[in-house]
Amino acid sequence: MKARVHVMLKTGVLDPQGKAIQHALGNLGFDGIENVRQGKVIDLELAETDxxxxxxxVIEMCEKLLANTVIESYTVEIL
Amino acid sequence: MKARVHVMLKTGVLDPQGKAIQHALGNLGFDGIENVRQGKVIDLELAETDxxxxxxxVIEMCEKLLANTVIESYTVEIL
Structure with missing residues (x-):
């Protein structure tokens, strides 16, 4: 069974990587980019079938390792 | 308009971050994890309405900046 986890910085937490991308895109001539946030995606292949x-x-993995829940939020999709 | 871009290392390209996560989860007692791949997710807010x-x-942004197409593949979703 496959799972996909998204880990993003919480709203309100400064995202310097996102800002860097936004500025770089502006410098490359892409206009009209209002905001950019960058996060992590983690694809897991699990032996579990239920x-x-x-x-x-997977939620337990997020709480224990994959996300820093002080500043990051996560979403879990089972595919 | 919002767009979400996923950038993952191509299949066959070694993913040390994914391996590190896999081992760390094993050490924490999570069994049955067959594979882990880690990538980036980039959320863009665009002024464009079409x-x-x-x-x-966004595909042009991926080709020019967001993905290294030699070793990374990307997918674009317009939300």
Whole structure:
């Protein structure tokens, strides 16, 4: 079973990588870019075959390792 | 208009960050993790209101800046 996790900085937390991308795109001539946020995507291949159990497991992985929940939020999709 | 870009290392390109996550999860007691790949997600807010034009624009951004197309593949979603 495959899972996809998105980890993004929470709204209000400064995202210097996103700002750097926004400025670089502006310098390359791309106009009308109002905001850019950059985060991480983590694709997991799990041996687990039960969807609910897999989701519970991945949420635990996020809480323990994948996200810093003080400044980051995460979403889990089971594919 | 919002766009989401995923940038992942191409299949076959070694992904040390993914491997590091896989090992760390194993050390934390999570079993049955067969593979982990880590990539980037970039959320863009665009002034453009035409969906097709926005998609074309974002693909150009990927080719020019957001992805290293030698080793990375990208997908664009217009939300």
């Amino acid at each position: 969807k609910a159990a897999a989701e519970k497991n | 969906k097709a034009a926005a998609e074309k624009n």
